[in-house]
Amino acid sequence: MPEIWIDESCIQAGSGDNLLDTLLAAGHRVPWSCRSGHCQTCLVQALDGQVPEQATAGLAAEQRQSGWLLACQCAVAGDLRIKLHDPARDGLGARITEMQFAGDDVLLLRLRPDRPVRFQPGQHAVIWLDSELGRPYSIASQAGDSHLSFHIRLHPGGAFSTRIQTLQPGDTLYLGAPGGHFHYDPDWQDKPLLLLAAGTGLAPLQAIARHALAGGHQAPIDLYHWDGEHGCYLKPALEELANAHPELRLHLRARTELAADLTQLKLASRATLALVCGPPAFVEQLRRPLFMAGLPGRQILDEAFLSRQA
Template sequence: MPDVYVGAQRISVSAASNLLDALNGAGFNVPYSCRAGSCHACMVRCVDGAVADALPDALPVAKREQGWRLACQCSVLGDLQVALYDPRLDGLPASVCAADWLGEVLRLRLLPERALRYHAGQHLLLWLGGVARPYSLASLPGEDDFLEFHIDCRRPGAFCDQLRRLRVGDRLRLGELRDGALHYDPDWQARPLWLLASGTGLAPLWAVAREALRQGHTGEIKVLHVAASDAGHYLADALQGLAGLAVEQVLAEHLDSALAQLRPTSRQTMALLCGSPSSVERFAKHLFVAGLPRNQVLADVFVEHA
């Protein structure tokens, strides 16, 4: 049986064991959210030895060259020495500059200890009390001097319970910054741009919409936001305040009828989708049936966690 060393501790595991399961089974409490290689919460650094990595392209080349791997995607091949991600050493400190409730959604604004280079549509890992969760950035670099996140905290959970107690001045750590499918391309400037979101899937699309307007987008920009209740339309006033957007707010129970009326006027339309898996699937299916090519439909799915 291979031995896995974590600092001075040794655990024996079965060959081909999932590394995340092996570490957590031994009590190391490596955080995770999706187990699909998307959230990056379970990063560990392989100091010596090799693993079978099912998703080698999930991390940037620079991170991989430093030995970082996603434990959920790795199988143990032989003896292995790993170092766990320590947000106190590897994370970027940030302080809370605002924590406001917009209907059912917590709008969290953070000031990082040093400037963070990012673009609209990216995700960032937040560490709080030893628990990590990934969230999309809703802020716009170059305009906002803070990092903004929109977080659904209605349900109890290890992370959300701590978020509800945050106050201005409290500190947390920022982990891995990564790309998703969502972004704004200047080459789209004259093309219709549709932004379809459910729940807090609106967060990255709020940033993308503002980026499009900043870059002088001349085509139509349509925003469709689906929520379970009127209170779930948490950016209603802010969206209406942006000139150049056509905004439609839809209750989830009326989504089918809203989609039936949604017909692209141009085959050049770019559609960006974000939200729960079921919502994104319904958005995408409708757009494909309506004739949009698949390479013009970009989607990020939000993993449910608390």
């Protein structure tokens, strides 16, 4: 029977057992959120033992070299000695500089990290409020900015949504390493982009649009945003951007118009790339209309905001 060692304590696990479930069942308070290998809230560090490849998929090379793995993706294959993740020790401190409410229930959060962070606009990072409460959020700002911005939809009763509202500028929190596949590729310069966002799915897509435009993207960019009854929470900033860049076409729509809009989706060309981001149900809802509009799966990139309960 494989043994999992944490400091001086040892847990017996069955071969093939899920590491996260094993740790939780033994009473270790390991954080988790998506359970699907996307969010990096369930990181643990292997000090010794065999780590299955799947448990490190999507982690940066430096994280893999340091032994980090995703407990939710780790089937125990043999004895392991691990260390639990501590955001205050293993993450990066960041000070809140601005908290502004926008639209129906969106918090625009601005942080100043203790040192510059390398990332691609559109990637995400875990924001830790303490050693157990962390959630992934897409980075809404541009690389090179001394601050990081996030657009956080406040869900009634949500653990992070509730706690973040008790904080104020000057307070410190911790950031995980940025990661994820959702970012602009310089090879896309001459391809029309169809950016499709619901709610705070706008955060990474507007960052990708800005990045593409700043890099001299040659083809049209159509940015669709479906939001609640108060409309797009970022309307003035997006309109300013579109005024400066005629190749950016904005389609700021009400959520009630989504189903009808999807029947009208048109591609600027067969080379169009679609990037889709928002709640899982929205991402799922767009698959068929994009297929019907003639877009093959390899030209669609999506990021679903999986939540803890989803």
